[in-house]
Amino acid sequence: MSARSHVEEIARVAMGARSRRDAPVVRSWLRCINDYRLDPAAAQEAYIVPETILKEHREQAEELIRIGRSGLERLFGHVAEQNYVLLLSDARGVTVDFMGDPTFDNQLRRAGLYLGSEWSESRAGTCAVGACIVSGEPVVIHQDDHFDTSHIGLTCTAAPIFDTLGDLTAVLDISQLRSPTAKASQHLALHLVSTTARRIELANLMARARNDWVLRLARSPDFLDVDPDCAVALDGAGRVTGMTHGGLRALSGFLGLDGPSTGTLVGQPISRFLDLEVDDLPRLMRGRPDGERVVRTRGGFALFASAIAPPASFRGVPQRRPAVPRALRELSFGDPAMDAVAQRAAKLAARDIPILIQGETGTGKEVLARAIHDSRPNPGRFVAVNCAAIPEQLVESELFGYAPGAFTGAAARGKPGLIELADGGTLFLDEIGDMPLLLQSRLLRVLAEGEVTPVGGGRAKPVRFRLVSASHRGIEAMVAAGRFREDLWYRLAAATLKLPPLRARTDFQGLVDHLLERIGRETGETPRLGPGVRMALAAHRWPGNVRELVNVLKVAAALCDDGTITLGDLPEGLAATATPPEPVGDTLALLAAAGGNVSELARRLGVDRSTVHRRLRRERGDA
Numbered sequence: 001m002s003a004r005s006h007v008e009e010i011a012r013v014a015m016g017a018r019s020r021r022d023a024p025v026v027r028s029w030l031r032c033i034n035d036y037r038l039d040p041a042a043a044q045e046a047y048i049v050p051e052t053i054l055k056e057h058r059e060q061a062e063e064l065i066r067i068g069r070s071g072l073e074r075l076f077g078h079v080a081e082q083n084y085v086l087l088l089s090d091a092r093g094v095t096v097d098f099m100g101d102p103t104f105d106n107q108l109r110r111a112g113l114y115l116g117s118e119w120s121e122s123r124a125g126t127c128a129v130g131a132c133i134v135s136g137e138p139v140v141i142h143q144d145d146h147f148d149t150s151h152i153g154l155t156c157t158a159a160p161i162f163d164t165l166g167d168l169t170a171v172l173d174i175s176q177l178r179s180p181t182a183k184a185s186q187h188l189a190l191h192l193v194s195t196t197a198r199r200i201e202l203a204n205l206m207a208r209a210r211n212d213w214v215l216r217l218a219r220s221p222d223f224l225d226v227d228p229d230c231a232v233a234l235d236g237a238g239r240v241t242g243m244t245h246g247g248l249r250a251l252s253g254f255l256g257l258d259g260p261s262t263g264t265l266v267g268q269p270i271s272r273f274l275d276l277e278v279d280d281l282p283r284l285m286r287g288r289p290d291g292e293r294v295v296r297t298r299g300g301f302a303l304f305a306s307a308i309a310p311p312a313s314f315r316g317v318p319q320r321r322p323a324v325p326r327a328l329r330e331l332s333f334g335d336p337a338m339d340a341v342a343q344r345a346a347k348l349a350a351r352d353i354p355i356l357i358q359g360e361t362g363t364g365k366e367v368l369a370r371a372i373h374d375s376r377p378n379p380g381r382f383v384a385v386n387c388a389a390i391p392e393q394l395v396e397s398e399l400f401g402y403a404p405g406a407f408t409g410a411a412a413r414g415k416p417g418l419i420e421l422a423d424g425g426t427l428f429l430d431e432i433g434d435m436p437l438l439l440q441s442r443l444l445r446v447l448a449e450g451e452v453t454p455v456g457g458g459r460a461k462p463v464r465f466r467l468v469s470a471s472h473r474g475i476e477a478m479v480a481a482g483r484f485r486e487d488l489w490y491r492l493a494a495a496t497l498k499l500p501p502l503r504a505r506t507d508f509q510g511l512v513d514h515l516l517e518r519i520g521r522e523t524g525e526t527p528r529l530g531p532g533v534r535m536a537l538a539a540h541r542w543p544g545n546v547r548e549l550v551n552v553l554k555v556a557a558a559l560c561d562d563g564t565i566t567l568g569d570l571p572e573g574l575a576a577t578a579t580p581p582e583p584v585g586d587t588l589a590l591l592a593a594a595g596g597n598v599s600e601l602a603r604r605l606g607v608d609r610s611t612v613h614r615r616l617r618r619e620r621g622d623a
């Protein structure tokens with residue numbers, strides 16, 4: 001269509017003529033003429049906001065960009081081959097995140113498909129982002145649906161993203177510079193953009209509802225855990241604290257309200273909408289059979305439901321505590337011992353005090369060391385040395401480096417050691433108990449003098465690093481037996497952090513969910529747990545700790561069909577423990593650890609309350 005006939009068509013529509021265009025397009029054209037007083041004949045180039053303004057917009061959208069990033073990357077992965085670019089704009093239409101093929105950078109920038117472009121309707125005329133902001137609905141603005149003739153080559157498809165209180169907060173758009181003439185070519189784009197927007201809303205709700213339950217509802221059980229129709233956050237008393245846009249529509253619908261309005265929904269008890277009390281939520285957790293995870297609306301309509309417990313609910317009475325940096329906070333899902341480790345580590349991270357981390361193999365000693373490192377403002381480099389993995393004759397040169405020609409086979413120019421590489425950063429000495437006695441003396445000298453001398457002589461170099469070491473052995477016993485230098489021990493272990501074994505952690509279920517989500521981020525699909533699997537996992541003793549759990553889940557995720565891990569996907573010994581004969585006394589101890597709350601313990605174990613009561617009776621000898 002020529003620019004002239006395009007302008008004439010808009011003029012006819014403005015005069016009230018009938019149009020073959022979709023209703024959202026016609027409505028937008030009329031707004032452009034009547035409300036924004038735009039002239040269809042005055043073609044205006046795409047507008048890119050100045051750098052400083054873009055920075056402000058990006059800062060305000062920072063949290064959402066971070067939360068949405070993996071969803072955006074996945075979407076871009078699906079459409080990049082067809083030369084789509086992806087734009088995330090804020091509620092004012094400014095593009096705050098962008099993904100596109102850099103080969104077309106110049107063309108994309110000129111077309112406004114770029115970071116910082118402003119696509120508000122009042123500035124750019126009818127466009128997908130602008131129309132979406134005004135209507136709050138997904139929309140395709142295809143080629144000459146655009147108002148301004150400078151944009152009529154583009155096809156743009158956008159979907160809104162609402163915050164947890166129901167306000168439009170961003171718009172997700174995918175666009176092409178060139179596309180087939182038929183608008184129907186964008187059906188798939190519309191579906192993909194809408195699905196991704198829904199997922200970002202869900203991720204946002206989960207991220208913001210850290211102290212709340214999240215209840216997900218779907219008409220079919222298939223997408224319940226990955227792409228539910230709607231999700232609602234509930235506080236400990238079962239009151240609504242936030243929701244996805246689907247949640248807003250659903251809750252309003254349950255009450256028979258005409259237009260959705262969060263004002264009337266937030267603070268309401270969930271029992272107003274569903275035949276459900278807060279105590280029922282544990283039975284709706286992931287891993288339960290679908291048949292048990294059904295709830296009814298007050299109108300009697302059945303829905304599948306899935307509940308995610310707040311990690312914080314494990315913590316019992318909330319206490320005021322100093323802020324713990326995120327890297328450390330993310331290690332615990334509410335286990336009191338892990339929380340205490342994170343708190344202590346947060347305090348120590350800020351100071352140059354050597355830390356010794358103790359814990360069985362696979363409990364996350366290196367993960368903790370890295371988190372301590374990442375919690376520092378200018379962390380520098382993280383250099384990890386596994387003293388048990390390097391052959392004894394190489395440890396010395398690896399750690400301290402060597403001078404030119406220090407020994408046969410040495411590099412002619414010498415080589416800096418790992419200690420020198422850690423200068424300004426963190427040196428993590430894993431399995432420190434395996435360090436030969438001779439090297440213990442050399443290490444002690446480095447620590448005492450603050451300088452390192454390479455093997456074979458040469459100038460001593462000053463070094464400054466934060467030292468974190470780890471051991472799964474009891475070093476005290478080695479000191480007593482004369483196999484570990486006492487003076488080095490005192491230097492290394494100025495402060496100690498003890499990681500609990502996995503079997504003693506009360507946040508096991510939260511950790512499992514976290515690891516499943518991590519697998520989902522790596523593979524594109526978060527695996528679900530089929531009947532009995534959560535219980536089998538909870539019953540295992542986990543001698544290999546978190547590492548063993550990570551491996552079991554990874555293998556099961558690779559073996560499972562349709563994204564659901566069943567007992568058959570678990571290692572044989574583990575599946576057999578699905579209904580373990582617990583040692584007498586265990587349940588009582590666990591109950592005490594759960595603050596005496598049977599529902600809480602049932603949730604932690606992934607069993608129902610009657611099972612807990614039955615085990616208690618058995619342990620007391622009543623049955």
Ligand SMILES: Nc1ncnc2c1ncn2[C@@H]1O[C@H](COP(=O)(O)OP(=O)(O)OP(=O)(O)O)[C@@H](O)[C@H]1O
Pocket residue numbers: 330331332359360361362363364365366367368430472546547550
């Ligand atoms: N809190 C945690 N959250 C998520 N993953 C964890 C956590 N702790 C440990 N892991 C995972 O468990 C595995 C083992 O962790 P890590 O290597 O830190 O253990 P370790 O105690 O240093 O082991 P080793 O004693 O054998 O040196 C890794 O895959 C790590 O990603």
